[in-house]
Amino acid sequence: MVYDPDDPATDATARAMFEEQIGWAVEEGVDYIVCETISHLGEAKIAIDVCNRAGLPLVLGFAIHRSGRLRDFDGSLAEACRICLDEGAHLVGFNCHRGPATMLPLLREAAEEVDPARLCTWAVAYRTTALQPAFGALVDNAMPFPEALPGGLSFPVGLDPFQCTRYEMGDFARQCHELGVRYFGGCCGTGPHHVRAMAEAIGRTPAASRYSPDMSKHYALGTDERLLRHNRDYVPHFTAEPTRPG
Ligand SMILES: [Zn+2]
Incomplete structure (x- = not known):
């Protein structure tokens, strides 16, 4: 969050923060690094470089706000994904801000430019829409006393009415899988029942399936x-x- 493309001095600040955090992870013997909710291509490149130097695979998630663009790059998101893979990211894609309905179009577009098996995503479990593509913009017209919402916004703590069901998150998983994406999950608002439904939707039977509701009872x-x-x-x-x- 300190990274500012208009202030080159913040390159070094961001790099030092990545080096410190990734250094701790290396010391603990992690298998790979997840770098998420990045909105600047410039910052992503620093993270990729630090991971490359540490010898660890990187899974990188861009957070795409309402604009549908990165904050420092005029090219397409698909192009940004290609650049990150070329720079050495193991997987690249999108996380947070968008629910299944507005995350899938980004993935479909990116899948035309890069191998979908190199894409990743973890969406928020909220019903974002074409008009309100990111959850920060969701407006709850049914809220009986909207003045209670901080700043009049449902984001981030009044989002309950927009929650996706387990079936919607399961469908999201199925569509990601069909597209060829192999690393997908849930971000903000995701509960264990969503994750279980996502696994079941692609034919898996995780240990938690034991607790899936048996409606026959x-x-x-x-x-x-x-x-x-x-x-x-x-x-x-x-x-x-x-x-x-x-
Ligand atoms: Zn999130």
Whole structure:
């Protein structure tokens, strides 16, 4: 965050910070480094260089705000990904700020320029949209007392109504996988149930699948013959006639 492309002195400051953090990681014997939420290509290049010198593979995530661009680079994001791979990043892609709906288009565009197997992503688990592509811009029109939101913004602590379901995050994983991306996950707002659903969506059965809900045992919606008949018969009273507006 100290990096400022208009102030060359910050190159050395950012480099020193990367060297310090990556140095600790090297001492502890890590397998690779994840450098995330980077918005400047110049800063990414410094991180790549420090990792190269440390002999560690780097997974690099760019954070793309509403503009859809990096803060110091006029070229496309796909081009920026290509540059980072050429400089020595092991994987490059996008993390944070965008939920599945507005993250996938970035990946699709980048996949036309670089091998999708060299792309990575971890999206926020929020319903970002074409009009509000980054979660900092989400506006909660249903909030009954919006004055309670700091600065009138749902970001970062009033985002609950925009939360993706496990099914949406699972679908995100499936689409990443189909695209050929092999390193994907969740960023802000992601819970363990999302991660489990993402693994299951691509055919995996992680240890946590043991706790995936078995709806056949639900007291009223389930199908298990041992469930009480009067509860199952009552189901139409709470599932019929949806009250969804419109
Ligand atoms: Zn995040």
